[in-house]
Amino acid sequence: MADTTTERGSTSRGNIFKTLEIDTRLLGMVGAFVIVCLMFNVLTDGRFLTPRNIFNLTIQTVSVAIMATGMVFVIVTRHIDLSVGSLLATCSAMMAMTQTVWLPQYLGIDLGSPLIAPLAIVVGLLTGAIIGGFQGYLVGYLAIPSFIVTLGGLLVWRNVAWYLTNGQTIGPLDDVFQLLGGIAGxxxxxxxxxxxxxxxxxxxxxxxxxxxxxxxxxxxxxxxxxxxxxxxxxxxxxxxxxxxxxxxxxxxxxxxxxxxxxxxxxxxxxxxxxxxPFSVLLLIAVAVAMTVTARKTRFGRYIFATGGNPDAAELSGINTKWLTVKVFALMGILCALAATVASARLSFHSNDIGTLDELRVIAAAVIGGTALAGGLGTIYGAILGALIMQSLQSGMAMVGVDAPFQNIVVGAVLVLAVLVDIIYRKKTGAA
Amino acid sequence: MAKTPIDRSGTPLVEMRDISIAFGGIKAVDHVSLDLYPGEVVGLLGHNGAGKSTLIKCLSGAYKQDSGEVYVNGEHAQIENPRDARDYNIETIYQTLALADNLDAASNLFLGRELTNALGFVDDSAMEAETRRIFQRLNPNFRKFNAPVSALSGGQRQSVAIARAVYFQAKILIMDEPTAALGPQETQMVADLIQELKKQGLGIFLIDHDVHQVKRLCDRAAVMKNGELVGVVNVDDVTTDDLLGMIIAGKKPGVAAA
The missing domain is CATH 1.10.287 (Helix Hairpins)
Structure with missing residues (x-):
């Protein structure tokens, strides 16, 4: 059993990136992001890379980026969650109704009370965790494919949100709550x-x-x-x-x-x-927590092991069914956090909040290098993916590209990004 | 090859009594009883679909038998899943090499039993150090500690699987065609390892197709056909032709009752 590969840390190759141990894929994504930014900056005569636009870009990305970190775990375990946009709407509706109707009317907590925002957020997080966990139970224990469970969820939760609010726009939301929206805090x-x-x-x-x-x-x-x-x-x-x-x-x-x-x-x-902005701090906290979870906890290790080989994980004594429940519950909690940021940014809950977010979130995770076959993916990649998507979208809007062309470009970029990733993996021999 | 006789006077390490399991009307295992003593290697022979792997999966927790009992060290053992099997110090090395391809050797070795630091986080450095230590013994040429196991050769992957069983001090080891994917040199390495583990008093079930290998490595051979146990023989009392006769015709040679 002779091995010919040199050990990691050997500098004999003289390649600076090898020495620095920087992921070349990360480097490629950062490169793509920089090119996108510079291109739009030229096309908009320098309006793209102003502090103001970067600020806006950042707060626009937060909601999708928060969900994308959870989507990494879902996709790594070989599942998919198509219901995140709808789940965001249900969480948002629950939080909006809690703070504007239920707490003031039924519990006598007046509007403007400092208890309103935290209670509403707790209700939202519980809603997300329970619904997510329930979907995970259907996938893990009843073995219904996640595609079907969450496709159903896409319809169900969108309309549960509608039912909860009677289709009305609920607002204005609590002032403290709005601090998480971006520019307001x-x-x-x-x-x-x-x-x-x-x-x-x-x-x-x-x-x-x-x-x-x-x-x-x-x-x-x-x-x-x-x-x-x-x-x-x-x-x-x-x-x-x-x-x-x-x-x-x-x-x-x-x-x-x-x-x-x-x-x-x-x-x-x-x-x-x-x-x-506080919302960006929240995203950073989520990113750090999720990265630590992925790399440093047993839970994270089991997520990647299950994605790499579900049978091996099960035979190694990992309870993969319960793991599925936890992964989907975590996704639900992140949907609730994203709902907080999204509705606070709008300052109200609207019926169509989070529409098509499932596609943006999945695209962000996939552009960020998460393999749909499972087992591979990084949190920072997903966040970078969300940032690239948002840059493309708002850059094209600033340049004045027609709306249909904006979506055509975004769709094409998604497919192209996956193709580049496949070619990259073949070249480097990574799985 | 001369073998030291196995002391079978005490309690068997494992006793499988009257195990049956059926899949959709097909009796995959039909009232089979088999035992295993410390320091003994028992070979399981039979055609594809004879029921060897199915029988052994009842012991490793991958399947649950329809009827029959398993006793470990004389005590009735409830094995519902692979976690239970591990609690009885039963380790399995699967034919398909149950490894997560995207993780490195250390992560696979400790999968399901990660070392953690004081804060409860997985301690990758400590696990890598332990992995290096055990490979020093099992496969000193191994270097790819930071590569995902998908980048390893068949033999290297096999040594990760074996290292896992050895590290966690298995008492009962199940090897499902451990050398099927290996070259001659790597096969010899596995054979040496089996002798080493035998000396340490482990009991090993070895599922194999190769009667010569079973004669060389095992103390007894159990032959199965169509889900039934044809017989259990001392390998030194029979010829390879006898074994082949048992596998193909399902006939037990009259002289060699074990």
Whole structure:
């Protein structure tokens, strides 16, 4: 049994990306994203890469990106969830009805009470978890194909939402609740810098402690300069992102109105940046939590093992049925979080909220390198996929591409992305 | 090859009593009883569809028998699923190599029994270290610790499966055609390993098609045909022709009752 491959960590190939151990696929996606951004920036005479547009792009992506992280788990276990858009609507309807009708009318909690927003969100999360778990039960224990269960769910939950609200638009939503929508709730410049610094320190610490752990077990490690370079890149990305969001200044009239409301006059030349929106913080928290789940927990390990070989997973003593329930319940919880962000951004619940989101979410996961055959997929890939989709869509809208052509391009890009991925995998010999 | 005689005076490691299982009216296993003692290798022979794999899957928890009982160390064992089998220290190496192709060797070795750190997170470094340690013993040439097992050769994949059984200190090992996909050198490695495990007092059920291999590696051979047990013989008391006769004609040679 002779092995000819060299061990990881060997630098004899002289390839810088090998030394840095950066996923070349991630690099390709980042490259594609940068090209899309630069292209639209040229076509829009520099309007695409302004702080304002980047801010908008970010908050528009959050809802789909949150769901896409859960879709990665669903697809990795060889399932699909077509009901996420409808489930989002049901969660949104439950939260809207809770805060505007049920709590004030039946429990006597007045509008404007600080309890409204948290209670509504808890109701939404429970709704998502229960419905998701129920669909997972149908798939896992009753062995109905997930395609069918969630295709049914697509119709059922869309219309449950309709029934709950009698088809009416419910709003305005609670002020505190709306803070999660994006522009209505941001950290401000100072807070954003604090968060950025914490993130940089955390990233560097994570990289360093991973290295220490490998050294402790006497495994090969990257050269120190490579670790430092990755730390510097991480720091530049984090600080650059926060700098951009901070650079988007609150419009003067909005500031003037705020000062007026508090009975003060605005000082001459006063400016204020928005900083990082709470919804983006939520997405980052979800992304970190989901990545840790995927890589560092038994649950995540079992998800990937089941996707790679369901029989082997079952024979290894993994309860794959219960795992399916948990994966779909998690998807439901993420739909509820996405519903919070989506309805808060609109400031009301509308009947058509989340329509076609299932396709955007699946497309984001697939563009992000999640294989429909199961077993492969990354959280950061799905988020990047969501960002690429949203950039294409809003970029084309800014350029003034006709609506039908926008969807034609997005559809074609989805197919092309999968083709490129297939070719890439064949070339590199990855499964 | 001279074999040390097996002491069969004590309690058998495994005793399968009167096992039957049917699939849609077809009796895949028909009232079969079989036992296994510590340090013993029992070969299971028979045609495709004779019921060997089905019988053994009742022991590994992949199937549940319709009737009959399993006793482990003399105690009645309820084996409903593979998790139960593991609790009885029964490990199985499947013909199809039950490995998750997308995961690396360490993840497969510890699948379902991951090592965790103080925070409850899986400890990949510790698992890789343990995997390196056990491979040092089983297959010192193995290097691909960070590659998904889909990138490994048949023999390397087999050694991952065997390492799993050895690491978790199986008492009863089921090997379903462990050398079917292997070259001669790798087959020899598995054969050496079986002798090593036998010395440590494990009991091994070896399902195989190759009568020569069964004669070489096993102490006793159980032959099945059409779901029924033709007979159990000491391999040293019979010739390969006798064994073939049992497999093909279903006739037990008169001299060699075990």
């Amino acid at each position: 941001t950290l401000g410049t100072a807070g954003s810098w604090v968060v950025a610094l914490i993130a940089v320190v955390a990233a560097c610490f994570a990289i360093w402690s991973a290295r220490r752990s490998r050294i402790a077990h006497e495994f090969p490690v990257k050269p120190v300069w490579a670790e430092l370079l990755i730390m510097v890149i991480a720091a530049i990305v984090i600080l650059g992102f926060v700098y951009t969001l901070n650079a988007y200044a609150v419009p003067e009239r909005v500031l003037a109105r705020q000062f007026e409301a508090s009975g003060q006059t605005m000082p001459e030349g006063f400016t204020q940046g928005y900083g990082v």
